Amino acid sequence: MRLNTKIQNLFLEFTCLLYIILFVYAAVSKLLDFENFQAQLGQSPLLSPFADFVSYSVIVIELIIAVLLSIPKLRYFALWGAVALMSMFTAYIVIILHFSYFVPCSCGGILEKLGWTEHLIFNVVFVLLAIVAILLQAMNNRILIQLSVLVLGSVLIITGLFLFSEDIMQKENPFIRRFPQASxxxxxxxxxxxxxxxxxxxxxxxxxxxxxxxxxxxxxxxxxxxxxxxxxxxxxxxxxxxxxxxxxxxxxxxxxxxxxxxxxxxxxxxxxxxxxxxxxxxxxxxxxxxxxxxxxxxxxxxxxxxxxxxxxxxxxxxxxxxxxxxxxxxxxxxxxxxxxxxxxxxxxxxxxxxxxxxxxxxxxxxxxxxxxxxxxxxxxxxxxxxxxxxxxxxxxxxxxxxxxxxxxxxxxxxxxxxxxxxxxxxxxxxxxxxxxxxxxxxxxxxxxxxxxxxxxxxxxxxxxxxxxxxxxxxxxxxxxxxxxxxxxxxxx
The missing domain is CATH 2.130.10.10 (YVTN repeat-like/Quinoprotein amine dehydrogenase)
Structure with missing residues (x-):
């Protein structure tokens, strides 16, 4: 029993460390090349009209979650935030690959050399890691339902942004050009x-x-x-x-x-x-x-x-x-x-x-x-x-x-x-x-x-x-x- 508890704790520590490295590195990379990061968001078929707000909020949220993950008493709540954020990232990639009329250039930072499909696999793995870590800490009958609602809600937020973005770009365009590949x-x-x-x-x-x-x-x-x-x-x-x-x-x-x-x-x-x-x-x-x-x-x-x-x-x-x-x-x-x-x-x-x-x-x-x-x-x-x-x-x-x-x-x-x-x-x-x-x-x-x-x-x-x-x-x-x-x- 003690062995199982030790393994669970090691898994939790390992998952939180991976997330801390991921979010800190990603946030710092965006800050160091902030103008290019905003330009990439500006070319996004989902986020073009919201590039200003998203460019700042994503960096802030990543750093906040990284800090909370480093505090043992707050890790449980931070993992919920990590699942929500990574679910949004995953939904974003799915929409880009299957529903957007063009696929923009890949992201920079830690995932610079990965294509969109590799990004999707990477994100899914991290979502599963966080979900398992949450389940190991609080396994009860309602936790799976709550996690499902969280993931579904995150997906719906990104879907709504996609639909709203297309409407804005066609009817209320804030003068953001799109430069898709293969034009x-x-x-x-x-x-x-x-x-x-x-x-x-x-x-x-x-x-x-x-x-x-x-x-x-x-x-x-x-x-x-x-x-x-x-x-x-x-x-x-x-x-x-x-x-x-x-x-x-x-x-x-x-x-x-x-x-x-x-x-x-x-x-x-x-x-x-x-x-x-x-x-x-x-x-x-x-x-x-x-x-x-x-x-x-x-x-x-x-x-x-x-x-x-x-x-x-x-x-x-x-x-x-x-x-x-x-x-x-x-x-x-x-x-x-x-x-x-x-x-x-x-x-x-x-x-x-x-x-x-x-x-x-x-x-x-x-x-x-x-x-x-x-x-x-x-x-x-x-x-x-x-x-x-x-x-x-x-x-x-x-x-x-x-x-x-x-x-x-x-x-x-x-x-x-x-x-x-x-x-x-x-x-x-x-x-x-x-x-x-x-x-x-x-x-x-x-x-x-x-x-x-x-x-x-x-x-x-x-x-x-x-x-x-x-x-x-x-x-x-x-x-x-x-x-x-x-x-x-x-x-x-």
Whole structure:
């Protein structure tokens, strides 16, 4: 009998010592790398909105339990706390592995080299150790029921946090980005030896680049970034005073445009010969071509000079309709409504994303607004200093603008947004050599994930275009190919 009591005491001492080592080491590790610990919690699909509170409370609770375990009279109660805390950790891992839409990076500290499955086994072993230690001290008919209630309650708390977190992230997002693994990564690059290229369009396994300094020169590159071929666009007329010629490729056509001149050229990419299809019908500051007859564009209202969106239903007739309700004025109706215009050929929807506020607009091809969604930042109102020059009547910006969303591109139901704002728990170091891209599912009106596009030899991302399998990016004089990981592929 004495032998059994001695073994029980040794087991109890051994269990408490293991827990003390575990909790003290874990808490100290978190404190020594606290900023990274908070960042990891910020990326958690369960704990993102609660990262501030959890980051402090977990450390405090671990240290309190460790201290109580070292006091013989309080060990029994401390073991109950250990079971509750480790049950929460275990439930967290189960939800991460089986119910979360992405699995974040592994934890640091004492478990740095363990994967999530190994973490689960580790936690279960520690939960069982504490339960056995409690049973050896107070074996009665109700103790198992009480332990079951404790474990179940701990699991329900974590489950509730998961459900509540998802609701907050989608409806009340506190500007926390998620960077799951297997989202997007560079799979190729090619040196163009010229920084004036931009991506004009894609077609199957081909990427078409245009040159701002040589507007009628086209460079075709295969999707493997190996084979290149140059073309020269031939215009049937050249009697226009162009200022900034741009080429858009929407296979099988290409378009030559300059919104300061009300002229649109079109030709086939099979021969690169362009003819004027629209002349003196409308000016535009941005335009997308829906099909061979329709185009949607942004221009200025001739009466108010404010931005307005219109649709041209025929290049041959003056069939142009405007919808002044699409863009919503906050300050001046010019700068505050500026943004990017995209078109999803899969959904047959138009997407307009504001530069200076956290909103994108989805319309049908007739410019009927179907949804106004928000990007994940919290800038609901454009932060602009707009000046009205009395002498000339011009409207100008009196200070550098606070830009929220810069470049955008669309493929299928996914909207890719190059945001210029750093989110919570994102280190300042990575922003010095990388650009962030946020991805939204416009069919579900939800934020999906984010990923970084890293500078190529010091060159930042300048232009990008999404295709069915990759994102093509211009960084300085390099063309980069970022392949989609399974997290993005599963959404397309």
């Amino acid at each position: 997007a990564a560079k799979v190729g690059s090619i040196d163009l030896r010229n920084p004036s290229y931009y991506v004009a369009g894609t077609d199957k396994n081909k990427i078409y680049l245009a040159n701002r300094l040589a507007p009628l020169q086209i460079l075709k590159i295969d999707s493997n970034l190996k084979n290149k071929k140059k073309y020269t666009i031939k215009l049937d007329r050249e009697n226009f005073k162009f200022q900034a010629v741009e080429v858009r490729v929407t296979a099988p056509y290409f378009y030559v445009i300059d919104g300061t001149v009300p002229v649109i050229y079109r030709g086939l990419i099979s021969d690169w010969k362009a003819k004027v299809i629209s002349e003196n019908r409308f000016y535009f500051s941005d335009i997308v071509f829906i099909n061979e007859k329709q185009a949607v564009f942004r221009t200025q209202n001739p009466r108010t000079v404010e931005n307005i969106v219109g649709v041209s239903n025929s290049y041959e007739r003056k069939d142009v309709k405007y919808n002044p309700q699409v863009l919503q004025k906050q300050l001046d109706g010019i700068f505050d409504t500026d943004g990017t215009l995209q078109y999803s050929t899969t959904l047959h929807k138009l997407i307009y994303t504001y530069y200076y506020r956290n909103q994108y607009i989805i319309t049908n091809e007739s410019l009927v607004v179907e949804h106004r969604g928000n990007t994940i930042d919290t800038t609901t109102k454009a932060k602009l200093k707009v000046l009205k020059i009395k002498q000339s009547g011009d409207t100008k910006l009196g200070a550098p603008p606070y830009m929220v969303n810069s470049r955008t591109t669309v493929w299928g139901n996914l909207l890719f947004v190059n945001s210029l704002l750093r989110g919570k728990y994102e280190g300042s170091k990575v922003w010095k050599y990388a650009t962030v891209v946020d991805v939204y599912d416009i069919s579900k009106q939800t934020y999906v994930l984010s990923f970084y596009v890293y500078d190529e030899e010091g060159f930042r991302m300048q232009n990008f275009l999404a295709s069915d399998s990759a994102l093509y990016i211009i960084s300085g004089h390099y063309l980069l190919k970022y392949g989609y990981g399974k997290r993005i592929q599963s959404r397309i």
